[in-house]
Amino acid sequence: MFQKIRYRLFLSNLLVLALVLLGSALAVRLVFISNLKQQASEKLMAIALSTAASAEVDERKFEWEIEFPPQLLEEAEQAFQWFDAERKLLEQQGNIRYISTLPFEAEPTVRNQIDDKGLEVITLPILDKNNQQLIGYLRATQSLEEVDETIARLDVGLAVGAIVATVLSSLGSGWLNRQAMEPIEESFERLKQFTADASHELRSPLMAISTNAEVALTYPEGMRSSDGDKFKAIALATDQMSQLTEDLLLLTRTDKVASFEFNKIDLTTLLTDLVSLYRPQAQGKQIKLKAKINYDLWLIGDEAKLARAFTNLIQNAIQYTPAGGEIEVSSNRLGREVVINIEDTGIGIAPEHLDLVFDRLWRGDRSRSYYQGGSGLGLAITQAIIYKHQGTVDVTSQIDIGTCFIVRLPIALASPGKIVSF
Structure with missing residues (x-):
């Protein structure tokens, strides 16, 4: 149980950390890229502006003062082009790879663009210093x-x-989870041990009470007539308490592998015997109990514990199925597992209670209650036993239609045998 909690806690921590790292990385990336491109643009703009400022018209001839060494332009991966007012190319400097072919815009304004080759292009109109007339254009690309x-x-x-951060954090998270869970596990183990000890110690006084009540009921001489009912109530309450202590003791032992004796089990025989055993009880309530079970179903497990698990499910179905109803126990092989269904036409379980039916001592208004001396632990015991056999148990239900418990267990050996119905 705690292993699953540790695993879920570890995955939750890892997921939160991954989301935090992803969000941080995206934020850093966006800010860095924005600043990097802005710096590159500002640098090219500064060079273009200083170059454009040096241009002038001398005797109707467009001239500029700044010349760039070819090696410097190649290293900077930049190129410059000068155009006259009619946008006729006058001169260009730099590698042809860095020359853009973007068309000029209609209006002579400063433009910063990215062309289809991935080049950044800055186009500056050059104005005469004296009369502010357009005399040409400078196009800088990088x-x-x-x-x-x-x-x-x-x-x-x-x-x-x-x-690296995820790996290191996962190691740290695993260590922290173990440290956090150790006190909880120790407290749970102490609680289980106390429950087991208390259940074991209660056996003797309960047996003494039950024995004395039975003796009194067997030899009623000298007993007032009204005392018989009291002794019957005492005996019934004692039986209920005895069943409760036995169930609590079994639950505390289900987590211990040593308490299970794993052997090869004929599941077909186990289920057919249980159906035959409880059919008279079902008939007494005018309930039809039928079976459809495959031959040659073999498992590795504890036969007594599995018999207890399926007994709880069958008894639960009988208890909550009204007269005239039906209960069917069926099995089906699916790949490497066997699926056992215990389906009834009983009162059903409310949808909001389906997640609670396996809780210990839980009672619902219609779906679950103490009955005939029951301890309220039957389904919890069933779930614990099935989980110990590496299986699962689920429930589906509809009010006033019925309930179906689905048990899945890993199969050890399965021959293509036929189905027996009875």
């Missing part, structure tokens, strides 16, 4: 490959960091 490579390295770094 490759964003270096920016993309930096982003790729950032992604790798974030991914590696997230993986």
Whole structure:
């Protein structure tokens, strides 16, 4: 039980950590990329503005002062183009790979664009310093490959960091979970031990009370007539308490492997015997108890414990099925497991109570109650036994239609035998 809790707690912690790391990584990535591209754009804009400021018209000839060394432009992955007012190319500097073919916009305004080759393009109109007339254009371009490579390295770094952080955090989370669960497990073990000890110690006084009540009822001489009913009530209450202590003792032992004797079991025989055993009781309530069970169903498990589990389910069906109803015990092989259904046409269980039927000592208004000296632990015991056999038990139900308990157990050996119905 605690192993599953540890596992769920570990996965929950790991999921929360992964979401936090993912959110942090995305935030860091977005901010870093935004700043990186902004810095690259500002740098290119600053160069373009200073270059455009040096341009002038001398005797109707468009001239500029700044010249860029080819090696510097190649290293910076940049290129510059000068155009006259009619947008005719006058000169260009830089590698042709960094030359953009974007068309000019209709209006001579400053534009920052990204072309289809992934180049950043800044187009500046150049105005005459004297009369502010348009004399040409400067187009500065630069490759964003270096920016993309930096982003790729950032992604790798974030991914590696997230993986390392997840591994280290998972180790730390596992250690913290163990530390947190140890006191709980110790308290639970002490509680189970106390329950087992108390149940064991209650056996003797309850047996003494039951024996004396039976003797008094067997030899009623000298007993007032009204005392007989009192002794019967004492005997009935004693039987209920005895059943409760036995059930509590069994529940405290289900978590101990040593209390189970695993052997090869003929499940077909076990189920048919149980149906035959409880058929008279069902008939006494005018209930039809039928079976449809496969031949040659073999399991590895504790036969006595499994018999107790299926007995609880059959008795539960008989108790909550009204006269004229039906109960069917059926089995079916599905791959490496066998599915056993105990289905009745009883009063059913309310949908909001389906998750509670296996809780210890739980009682619902219509779906579950103490009955005929029952302890209210039958379904909890069944669930514990089935889980110990690496199986599952589920329930489906509808009010006034019926209930079906579905037990799945791993099968040890299954030949393609026929189905026996009786």
